[in-house]
Amino acid sequence: MSTIEAIQAPRSRYFFEALAPGGRRAFFLLGTVATCLLFAFPVFWLVLTSLRPGYAVYYVHRGSDFTLDNFREVLSQEIVLKALWNSFAIATLATVLSLGVTATSGYMLSRFRGTIPTAWFGAIYVFRCVPYVSWVLPLYFVTRAMGIFDTYWGLLLPHVAVHICFFSWIMKGFFDGIDPSMEYAAMIDGCSRWGAFLRVALPAAVPGLTALAVLCWLYTWNEFLFALILTAQNTPILTVVMAQFVHELGMEWHLMSATAVLALGPALIVTIFGQKYVIRGLKI
Amino acid sequence: MAEVILTNVRKTYGAVVAVEDLSLSIADHEFVVFVGPSGCGKSTTLRMIAGLEDTTRGTISIGSRVVNGLQPKDRDIAMVFQNYALYQHMSVYDNLAFGLRNRRVPAAQIDAAVRHAARTLSIETLLERRPRQLSGGQQQRVALGRCIVRNPKVFLFDEPLSNLDAQLRGQMRLEIKELRQRVPTTSVFVTHDQVEAMTLGDRIVVMKDGLMQQVGSPLELYRRPVNRFVASFIGSPAMNFFDVHVTAVPMGFRLSADGIDLELPQRRFAGLGAHAGRAVTIGVRPQHLRLGCTQVDQVGLSGQVMVTEQLGDEQVLAVRVGAGDIRVAGIDPELSLPTGTRINVAVPMDNLHLFDAASGVAIR
Ligand SMILES: Nc1ncnc2c1ncn2[C@@H]1O[C@H](COP(=O)(O)OP(=O)(O)OP(=O)(O)O)[C@@H](O)[C@H]1O
Ligand SMILES: [Mg+2]
Numbered sequence: 001m002s003t004i005e006a007i008q009a010p011r012s013r014y015f016f017e018a019l020a021p022g023g024r025r026a027f028f029l030l031g032t033v034a035t036c037l038l039f040a041f042p043v044f045w046l047v048l049t050s051l052r053p054g055y056a057v058y059y060v061h062r063g064s065d066f067t068l069d070n071f072r073e074v075l076s077q078e079i080v081l082k083a084l085w086n087s088f089a090i091a092t093l094a095t096v097l098s099l100g101v102t103a104t105s106g107y108m109l110s111r112f113r114g115t116i117p118t119a120w121f122g123a124i125y126v127f128r129c130v131p132y133v134s135w136v137l138p139l140y141f142v143t144r145a146m147g148i149f150d151t152y153w154g155l156l157l158p159h160v161a162v163h164i165c166f167f168s169w170i171m172k173g174f175f176d177g178i179d180p181s182m183e184y185a186a187m188i189d190g191c192s193r194w195g196a197f198l199r200v201a202l203p204a205a206v207p208g209l210t211a212l213a214v215l216c217w218l219y220t221w222n223e224f225l226f227a228l229i230l231t232a233q234n235t236p237i238l239t240v241v242m243a244q245f246v247h248e249l250g251m252e253w254h255l256m257s258a259t260a261v262l263a264l265g266p267a268l269i270v271t272i273f274g275q276k277y278v279i280r281g282l283k284i
Numbered sequence: 285m286a287e288v289i290l291t292n293v294r295k296t297y298g299a300v301v302a303v304e305d306l307s308l309s310i311a312d313h314e315f316v317v318f319v320g321p322s323g324c325g326k327s328t329t330l331r332m333i334a335g336l337e338d339t340t341r342g343t344i345s346i347g348s349r350v351v352n353g354l355q356p357k358d359r360d361i362a363m364v365f366q367n368y369a370l371y372q373h374m375s376v377y378d379n380l381a382f383g384l385r386n387r388r389v390p391a392a393q394i395d396a397a398v399r400h401a402a403r404t405l406s407i408e409t410l411l412e413r414r415p416r417q418l419s420g421g422q423q424q425r426v427a428l429g430r431c432i433v434r435n436p437k438v439f440l441f442d443e444p445l446s447n448l449d450a451q452l453r454g455q456m457r458l459e460i461k462e463l464r465q466r467v468p469t470t471s472v473f474v475t476h477d478q479v480e481a482m483t484l485g486d487r488i489v490v491m492k493d494g495l496m497q498q499v500g501s502p503l504e505l506y507r508r509p510v511n512r513f514v515a516s517f518i519g520s521p522a523m524n525f526f527d528v529h530v531t532a533v534p535m536g537f538r539l540s541a542d543g544i545d546l547e548l549p550q551r552r553f554a555g556l557g558a559h560a561g562r563a564v565t566i567g568v569r570p571q572h573l574r575l576g577c578t579q580v581d582q583v584g585l586s587g588q589v590m591v592t593e594q595l596g597d598e599q600v601l602a603v604r605v606g607a608g609d610i611r612v613a614g615i616d617p618e619l620s621l622p623t624g625t626r627i628n629v630a631v632p633m634d635n636l637h638l639f640d641a642a643s644g645v646a647i648r
Contacts, residue, residue: 181369184336187356188363189430190386203373 043264050257057253070258079236080259086152087238088266091220094156095213098163103209105164106171107197111180127165135162136229143230150232158226163219167212174208174281175201211281214274221267238263286347286437286470287312288333293342295328295494302328304494306342310487315464315471317485319478319517325494326474330440333472335359347437357386362431363440366447368423370415376402376426377411383434401433404466405459421452428460432467439471445480457483478518482506490514512644515567515637521600523567524610527641532560539566543606546583552633555647559640564647567637570600570613573629582630585610589625603627 020026049057051066074080105124108117139158140149148154182204183196191199202209227237242263245256288310295303303325310316318326331337333344335356343350351359362383371379380401384394402408405425415423424444431439444460445453457480464471475481481488482502490497490505490513498510502518509515515523528539528546537556539546546566548556556564578584587605592615599615612629621627638647 179367179369181365181367182371184334184356185363185365185369185430186371186382187336188334188359188361189383189434190357192355192357195386200371204371206373 046257046260046264049253050261052254054252054254057257070254071262074255074258074262079241080238080262083236083238083241084262086235087221087263090152090155090159090237091217093152094159094163094220095216097156097160098167098216099209099213101160101164102167102171102212103202103205104197105168106173107175107201109168109172110175111183124165124168127161128169132162133225136225139226140229149230150234152235155226155230155235155237158230159220159223162226163216167216170212171205171208174205178204207277207281209281210274210277211279214270214278217270218267218274221263221270287314288438288470288472289343289345290329290333291343291345293329293332293344294340295325295332295337296340301494303332306496308489308496308499310470310472313468313470315473315484315486316489317473317475317481317487318489318491319475319481320491320497321517322476324491326476326491327442329491330363330442330472330474333438334361334363334440359438360436361438361440362434362436363442364424364427364431364444366443368415368427368444368447370423370426370430372415374414375411376407376413376415376418379415379426380411380429380433383430387434397433397435398429401429404432404463405429420448421456424448424456425459428463432463437470439469441471441473443475444473446475446477453480460484478520482518488518490517508646509567509637510646512565512567512639512646515639515646519569519571521570521611521613523569523637524573525565525567525639526605526608526610527563527565530556530559530562530564532557539564541606543587544585546585548583548633548636553638553647556638559647563641565639565641565644567639568610568631568635570611572635573610573612573631575612575615575619575627576630577628578630581633583633583636584628584630586626586628589621589623589627591623592621603629 050070051068053065053067053069056063056065105120109121135158143149143154143158146154148157178201182200186196186200187193222239224239224243227240228243231237231240238259242256242259245252245259290306290308293303293306294301306329308316318329320326328337332339333346335351335354335358339352343352345351346359346361370376371382374382377398380398381394384397389397398411399408402411405428407422407425407429410418410422410426415426418426427444441460445456448456461484473480473484485502487499488502488505489499492513498505498514500508505514505518509518512525516525526541526544528541528544531538531540533547536547536549537553537560539548550557573585585603585605587603587610589601590604590609591602593600593602594617596617598613599617599619599621601612601615601621602609603612615621639645640647
């Protein structure tokens with residue numbers, strides 16, 4: 001019995017090694033490549049489609065005619081340009097506003113006790129428990145009633161509200177990780193309570209804030225549902241415009257793909273530049 | 285002039301009483317140490333002086349000005365925290381300059397003050413570094429520097445040495461003492477380490493459960509503790525205690541328990557009269573016990589050696605007397621005392637401390 005165990009133990013440890021020399025590394029490499037392909041292939045297909053003329057999108061594997069006409073065409077549509085700008089502006093504004101509020105609200109949740117923080121905590125908790133999809137329809141009526149439907153505010157405010165609910169907790173976590181005696185020292189060194197927050201606690205939370213900013217921006221940029229319901233002709237949003245290439249007369253896959261590739265660009269840039277902050281920020 | 289006066293200060297957190305009716309007057313340039321076990325309200329007292337906590341009742345004044353309603357920044361104090369609390373995102377130079385910049389001091393003057401403080405604490409070469417790049421002792425110096433650049437009325441220290449290793453702690457203790465001579469300032473120092481309290485303080489305040497137990501110079505506290513708690517807290521190794529029963533005999537008192545039988549003269553221990561027929565606690569410091577037989581004005585105990593601890597310059601014994609163990613310090617390190625050896629120890633009557641067994645109050 002014991003001999004069998006003795007033989008089996010190393011076997012299972014070096015299972016891949018037993019198949020062939022270097023088997024572990026080969027398997028690891030294979031696994032990595034497979035995973036990358038799994039995620040990269042749709043993007044690759046998307047880019048490919050965007051470079052094919054309209055008649056060839058269903059036969060991507062056949063023929064070799066490539067063209068940039070799709071891009072030329074979507075960029076000549078005013079609505080796409082407007083949507084690009086709107087999406088960028090909304091994502092950026094939502095990020096700035098959300099972070100401004102979440103930083104203070106997270107700080108309050110982390111440092112203060114009392115009725116107001118408790119009530120605020122409760123409110124956020126309740127809002128978080130409700131699926132965010134269920135807010136869309138009520139928000140539609142609310143924004144209409146307020147006369148901000150199909151404007152920047154009509155989309156910004158709901159976005160900011162959702163971000164506050166989701167990010168206040170994360171922000172509280174960042175501030176929990178920062179030693180409050182630093183702020184006490186600042187208060188003794190001549191800062192007000194507010195000054196201690198702005199000049200000492202906030203700079204110390206910058207890695208976390210940057211990570212949240214990146215996530216927040218990407219989230220808003222990619223968001224579809226709010227944009228679909230809460231905007232119409234006046235404020236086109238890229239994700240919605242993209243979907244509109246599917247219409248009663250058919251699907252313009254090539255144009256849709258071209259728009260998607262355009263949308264991918266900024267997101268890719270933010271991801272690449274932001275990933276090191278995200279990793280560093282979420283580590284603390 | 286910056287004396288700090290606490291009058292009937294009380295602090296509660298909900299039902300928890302952190303500090304109870306504390307009155308204390310700290311003279312200008314005096315160095316007062318608050319000492320006591322964890323949770324006794326030392327930090328709370330300090331934070332009330334700093335203005336980081338409100339008082340529930342009572343007044344605090346600094347330099348003959350009542351500061352109760354004042355913000356910490358308006359109290360002209362400086363504080364060193366247990367974990368140094370340096371501003372992590374600033375260089376050492378900016379850490380030191382921060383307080384002065386907040387007070388809109390001209391840049392040239394700030395520079396001079398920072399460099400002077402850095403020289404005083406020998407951290408001139410570290411000015412460009414971030415706190416993260418410093419050792420614990422260096423961070424501690426920066427924290428001290430941040431206090432002295434501002435030239436405040438009062439220094440407050442909240443266990444500043446407890447994060448350092450034993451050797452560095454000893455060294456920083458000396459440096460703080462030296463700093464006191466160069467920069468004489470009213471100081472309040474909180475610690476739970478009685479050695480720090482004894483070595484640093486002009487006066488020591490012993491606290492327990494939010495209540496001030498005794499205030500006095502280190503020697504007063506060592507020689508005349510007002511109760512059993514203070515007696516056990518001050519001094520190392522800790523004082524030995526044993527409970528005995530008092531009976532009045534002609535010209536004196538007999539104190540007896542299992543394995544103990546002492547006779548004390550009436551004229552020196554008159555206070556025991558009220559306790560005849562009751563239980564009292566005897567306290568004897570390990571350092572005051574001597575090996576050998578009883579001489580004039582001494583009382584003796586006998587027991588069995590249980591454990592010896594060799595410290596190089598002395599041995600510390602644990603001796604079983606009756607049912608309990610007592611510690612005997614200052615034994616010749618060359619002396620060989622195997623376990624089980626029967627020995628006699630004697631103690632001068634002057635070094636006996638007597639406490640009411642129930643309340644722990646000293647009997648004088
Ligand atoms: N913010 C607070 N809320 C509730 N209770 C508190 C608070 N701060 C302190 N206390 C309580 O007040 C009492 C005194 O606390 P304090 O921090 O002054 O103790 P300490 O003597 O400094 O102890 P330590 O040596 O552990 O630092 C403790 O019982 C503590 O639990
Ligand atoms: Mg404390």
